[in-house]
Amino acid sequence: MNMFDLSDKVAIVTGGNGGIGLGMAEGLAKAGAQVVVAGRNAAKSAQAVEQLKAHGGRAIAIEVDVTDEASCKKLIEDTVSRLGRLDILVNNAGTNIRKQPQEYSASEWHSVIDTNLTSAFICSNAAYPHMKQAGGGKIIHIGSMMSIFGASFSAVYAATKGGIVQMGRAMACAWASDNIQVNCVLPGWIDTELTQRARAQYSDLEGRVTARTPAGRWGLPNDFSGIAVFLSSPASDFLTGTAIPVDGGYSVQG
Numbered sequence: 087m088n089m090f091d092l093s094d095k096v097a098i099v100t101g102g103n104g105g106i107g108l109g110m111a112e113g114l115a116k117a118g119a120q121v122v123v124a125g126r127n128a129a130k131s132a133q134a135v136e137q138l139k140a141h142g143g144r145a146i147a148i149e150v151d152v153t154d155e156a157s158c159k160k161l162i163e164d165t166v167s168r169l170g171r172l173d174i175l176v177n178n179a180g181t182n183i184r185k186q187p188q189e190y191s192a193s194e195w196h197s198v199i200d201t202n203l204t205s206a207f208i209c210s211n212a213a214y215p216h217m218k219q220a221g222g223g224k225i226i227h228i229g230s231m232m233s234i235f236g237a238s239f240s241a242v243y244a245a246t247k248g249g250i251v252q253m254g255r256a257m258a259c260a261w262a263s264d265n266i267q268v269n270c271v272l273p274g275w276i277d278t279e280l281t282q283r284a285r286a287q288y289s290d291l292e293g294r295v296t297a298r299t300p301a302g303r304w305g306l307p308n309d310f311s312g313i314a315v316f317l318s319s320p321a322s323d324f325l326t327g328t329a330i331p332v333d334g335g336y337s338v339q340g
Contacts, residue, residue, distance in 0.1 A: 089321040093118030096169045097318065098161065100124045100152055100209065101179035103134040105278035106228065106310050110176055113311025114318060115143025119174065122165050124150045152179045152205035153197070162212040172216045174318045176226045177206035177250075182280060184287060187241040195242050202246035203253070210257060214266070222265030224318045227254045229272040229329055234337055239288075247272075251329045258327030267326040269317050274333025276305040301334030 097114045101107040102123040111121045115138045123138070123145055125131045131147035138145040148164055151157040166172050181201045183194050210225055217223025230247040232240050251270050258268040275281060275295040281304075285291050295304060313332055316322055331337045 090315055090319045091118055092174075092315065092318060095119040095173040095318070096122070096165065096171050097174035097176065098122040098124055098148075098165055098172065098209075098213075099176040099178055100150065100161075100205065102176070103127060103131040103147075104307075105280065106273055106276055106307050107176070107178040108134050108137070109307030109310040110178065110226075110314035111138060111145070112141060112143070112308065113314040114174065114176075115145060116141060116311070117315045117319070119318070120144040120146075120169055122161075122169070123147045124152075124161050125179070126151050152209075153200040155208050158205055158208040159212045162209060162216065166216055171220055172213055172223070173220065174224045174226070175209060175213045176228070176314065177209055178226075178228045179205055180228065180246075180280075182240065182243045182284075184239040184243075184284065185241075186238055190242055198242040199246055202243070203249050206250055207253060210268075214261065214264075217266050218261075218264045223267075224322070225254075225257065225266065225268045226314065226317050227251070227268070227270045229254075229270045231272060231274050231331070231333060231337060233270070233272050233329060234331075254329070255327045262326055265323075267317075267322060269322070269326060270329040271310070271313055271317070272329055272331045272333065272337070273310070274299065274305055274331065274336040276307065276309070278307065295336070298339050299334045299336045300339065303334065305332065305334055 103125040150161040232244040233247040
């Protein structure tokens, strides 16, 4: 299983201190990567690092505000300075404001765009020269089912998630000759803090999602450990520009 071995790799996971990000970080750490848990909440990131270490992983925390360009660039530079290299970047940090389209303010639009999409662009661009110099790398963007479907309450979120898929495809084309693979993961309905708020806001959401999902359940953060390892490892060296649903079959239902 050497094709899945990440023991000499360094990975950054933005928003890696909880939810899907932590699930992906756990997979990377268990495969041998040294993981940088990047988040704004330093205490939460420290807890995540201890959790990864408890599983035998290697991890450190670096504080970042993904809505700030300088902070994103500093995250990349600090990682390379402290750990010597950067092989894997998971652009997972995200937020949502659930409203009808006519109810959003411009400031709310910019807040979601900057967190979900602009941060991924800045971090990827900052990572690119380090990956190119190292002879290759892996970038994983986190999209959503809203990259595929429409929903009346997620106009801004959907714009970011559709955008991140198209941005990933463009990066994949641009950087393939540098042996950098860029792929997107499209989570379905996953049990996280973000979706717990959605279920509190829409009381029928839990049942509707379960009924539509062939797997018969909501996803869990650790359902993303395997896809993180696959897309970060030599096993996926000829896979780039894709958008892979991890949704228990939700998106294949008519």
